[in-house]
Amino acid sequence: MSDNWVEVCAEDDIDEEDVIRFDHAGRTFAVYRSPDAAFFATDGLCTHEKIHLADGLVMDDIIECPKHNGRFSYKTGEAMGAPVCVNLKTYPVKVEDGSVFISI
Amino acid sequence: MSHFVIVGAGECGARAAWALREKGFDGAITLIGEETLPPYERPPLSKAAIGEALEPKFVAERNRYAEEHIDLMTGVSVDALDVATKQLSLSDGSVLAYDKLLLATGARARAFPGVPRDSRSIRMLRTHADATALRAAMLPGKHIAIIGGGFIGLELAATARMLGAHVTVVEGLERVLKRGVPLDIADAVTARHRLEGVDVRCGVTIASLTDDAGKATVRLTDGDVLAVDLALVGIGAMPNTELAERAGLRIENGIAVDERLRTSAPDVYAAGDCCSFPLHLYGGRRVRLESWRNAQEQGSLAATNMLGGDQTISAVPWFWSDQYDMSLQIAGLSDGAVHHLRRDLGNNAFILFHLDADGRLLAASGIGPGNAVARDIRLAEMLIASGAHPDPDALVSPGVKLKSLLAA
Numbered sequence: 001m002s003d004n005w006v007e008v009c010a011e012d013d014i015d016e017e018d019v020i021r022f023d024h025a026g027r028t029f030a031v032y033r034s035p036d037a038a039f040f041a042t043d044g045l046c047t048h049e050k051i052h053l054a055d056g057l058v059m060d061d062i063i064e065c066p067k068h069n070g071r072f073s074y075k076t077g078e079a080m081g082a083p084v085c086v087n088l089k090t091y092p093v094k095v096e097d098g099s100v101f102i103s104i
Numbered sequence: 105m106s107h108f109v110i111v112g113a114g115e116c117g118a119r120a121a122w123a124l125r126e127k128g129f130d131g132a133i134t135l136i137g138e139e140t141l142p143p144y145e146r147p148p149l150s151k152a153a154i155g156e157a158l159e160p161k162f163v164a165e166r167n168r169y170a171e172e173h174i175d176l177m178t179g180v181s182v183d184a185l186d187v188a189t190k191q192l193s194l195s196d197g198s199v200l201a202y203d204k205l206l207l208a209t210g211a212r213a214r215a216f217p218g219v220p221r222d223s224r225s226i227r228m229l230r231t232h233a234d235a236t237a238l239r240a241a242m243l244p245g246k247h248i249a250i251i252g253g254g255f256i257g258l259e260l261a262a263t264a265r266m267l268g269a270h271v272t273v274v275e276g277l278e279r280v281l282k283r284g285v286p287l288d289i290a291d292a293v294t295a296r297h298r299l300e301g302v303d304v305r306c307g308v309t310i311a312s313l314t315d316d317a318g319k320a321t322v323r324l325t326d327g328d329v330l331a332v333d334l335a336l337v338g339i340g341a342m343p344n345t346e347l348a349e350r351a352g353l354r355i356e357n358g359i360a361v362d363e364r365l366r367t368s369a370p371d372v373y374a375a376g377d378c379c380s381f382p383l384h385l386y387g388g389r390r391v392r393l394e395s396w397r398n399a400q401e402q403g404s405l406a407a408t409n410m411l412g413g414d415q416t417i418s419a420v421p422w423f424w425s426d427q428y429d430m431s432l433q434i435a436g437l438s439d440g441a442v443h444h445l446r447r448d449l450g451n452n453a454f455i456l457f458h459l460d461a462d463g464r465l466l467a468a469s470g471i472g473p474g475n476a477v478a479r480d481i482r483l484a485e486m487l488i489a490s491g492a493h494p495d496p497d498a499l500v501s502p503g504v505k506l507k508s509l510l511a512a
Contacts, residue, residue: 017507055475069397069425081126082119082400083145084398095495 001050005094005101014039014100017065019074021054024104029091030054032074034061039093040074041102047079047086106131108349108410109192111182111203111347113137115145116376117208118163119403120410121174127411134175134200136182136192139231142166143176146230150259151426154242155236155266160232185351187369204371204410207348207359208403211341213225213393216251216313219337225320226313229256238336244268247332248448249322251310252506253280253423257338258293261302262427271302274322276309286444286456289432289471296430313337341394343378356380358392363416365406371512373410375402381417385489386437386466395423420485429473435485436467445499447480455480463493480506 008022014033016087021044022029028044046065047055050081055066070084077088092103108124110117113135121135137143138508144160148340152158169176177194184193185205192200213228215221229235238260242248246269250257253275264271273280297304311323313335320335343358354360354368358380365373365381376399380392401419408415424433441458448454453472459465468484470477483506487494498504 016506051475055478056480064482066475066482069482082122082404 003103005103008041008100008102011039011095011098011100017058017060019054019056019058021052022102027104028052029102029104030063030074031093031102032058033065038065039095039100041093042072042074042077042088046070046084047088048084053088054099105376106203106511107134107201108132108204108206109134109136109200110206110208111136111192112187112206112208112210112376112378113139113143113176113178114208114210114376115143115163116398116399116403116406117206118143119400120206120407121169121373122164122172123407125172125174127407128138128227129407129411130205132175133173134177134202135169136177136180136194136422138179138181139233140179141232142169142178144232145396149229149232149235151263152255153232154239155263170289181345184349185372187351187353187372190371192363195217202371205373206377206403206410207367207372207374207378208399208406209344209347209359209374210399211343213337214340214342216310216337216339219313220315223320223416224313225315225318225333226337228337229260234464234487238334241334242267242269246270246334247330248272249274249320249330249332249335250338251302251313251322251335252338252340253277253306254281254338254340255281256282257336259425260336260338260429261297262300265297265300265302266428272332273302273304274310274324274330275304275306280304280306284434284438285432286438286458286469288446288454288456289469292452292471293427293430296311298430300428304367340510341377343380343392345378348374348378356390357410361388364409364414365402366409373406375399375406383417383421383437385418385420385491391421391437393421393423395421418489420488422481422485430471430482431473431475431477432469432471433477433481434467434469435481436488437467438467438469441466443496445496447500447502449476449480449502451476453477453496455484457484457494457499459493459496465492465494483507483510486510 004084017035019032030044051067070079077090120388143163181195213230250273322330348359359374382388438458443455443459453476455470458467
């Protein structure tokens with residue numbers, strides 16, 4: 001596992017059961033806060049048609065793509081069925097001193 | 105061994121085939137398509153397939169069908185269906201017996217009367233091959249007339265404009281997107297096209313449309329004449345019901361099915377663009393939808409019920425259109441709405457909520473750059489599905505998260 005930790009935002013910048021987009025070094029990520037206030041991160045683009053997932057809807061531990069409703073578990077990256085069949089890459093997340101970091 | 109046959113290898117038929125396997129069906133599956141390509145997604149055809157020469161986006165690669173023992177027959181059409189003997193006669197001369205049958209025959213582009221199907225200067229769009237031909241014609245500086253200001257016409261107008269062609273859109277009604285799109289959103293779409301340099305003409309109809317030695321001549325009823333390199337006809341789609349009709353199935357603006365997608369013949373189902381169905385959510389009124397998600401969802405629902413399930417149609421109609429960098433999305437059916445409430449999201453993005461006299465949310469339509477309206481439309485769809493009567497003040501206040509209304 002890489003230990004290249006990058007600061008994303010303050011903890012409170014992401015609502016519970018929500019997601020934000022995070023761009024860094026030419027890459028784009030989606031960073032989530034689950035209903036039980038844990039943080040997760042995945043690649044930012046849907047594996048179906050390169051749509052930013054951060055415009056999508058978080059429901060429990062699922063992120064739904066805003067375009068074609070492809071669904072993934074943002075905790076595991078697992079694709080949940082048509083039209084998405086390729087899993088999302090996930091990244092480790094930590095919270096320190098009120099800030100969210102992802103390891104990329 | 106049980107044999108399930110699916111006629112029509114578009115989004116709906118293909119999704120049905122895959123859903124049958126995913127749900128554990130271990131009998132034989134035959135999927136029959138008229139086109140030579142394996143099933144592919146049609147939404148890019150009016151957009152990236154032309155604008156970016158995108159290759160077909162297959163639902164699955166051809167070899168995957170063989171791996172899952174789905175017999176994919178392409179370039180074959182079905183000539184006859186006999187529901188008494190449960191047999192199909194195919195264009196290659198073979199006869200197939202089925203235990204259960206799904207008709208997913210889709211729709212075809214409505215032709216302009218009198219125009220030869222093989223005209224090179226007057227074209228329509230339905231297949232990837234059509235899109236490839238259009239790409240070759242949409243060159244910078246070419247003059248293109250688009251007949252019809254519906255979704256296909258306007259998406260093609262945007263694509264042609266982005267490729268540098270001169271574009272005129274001719275719509276017979278008083279505004280574009282008259283079917284299913286509220287005025288404010290149609291106005292926003294029209295304004296954007298005009299800003300991009302498209303000549304949008306509404307309330308004028310076509311007196312004649314002729315292929316003149318490689319060019320097209322469009323004569324309008326207001327006396328104007330457009331001499332163009334290419335005329336594109338986008339005047340709607342017709343459900344492919346002929347096979348069902350000849351077999352004696354009930355037809356009603358499409359192959360009539362019940363809310364379990366069963367046709368009037370035993371063991372014969374229909375789904376997707378080709379069928380009309382009662383929509384419980386809107387008082388059981390019979391609708392036919394031409395949309396990607398409907399095709400996909402009904403393909404899956406048909407598979408469930410063909411396997412003995414008892415699932416009824418509950419989905420809220422939903423579709424989208426992409427033009428330039430804008431996307432519009434609509435959830436629900438707004439007919440019968442009397443209140444139209446607007447939520448401004450900033451950056452030229454807004455959503456209209458359509459409520460009936462009792463305050464029940466019937467539909468929501470939105471437009472904005474990228475996917476700016478997507479999340480709220482999705483939440484609105486969930487509110488519509490639950491029969492919600494949301495607080496009007498909350499709907500128009502961008503500061504109030506729509507998600508908070510779901511729990512209410």
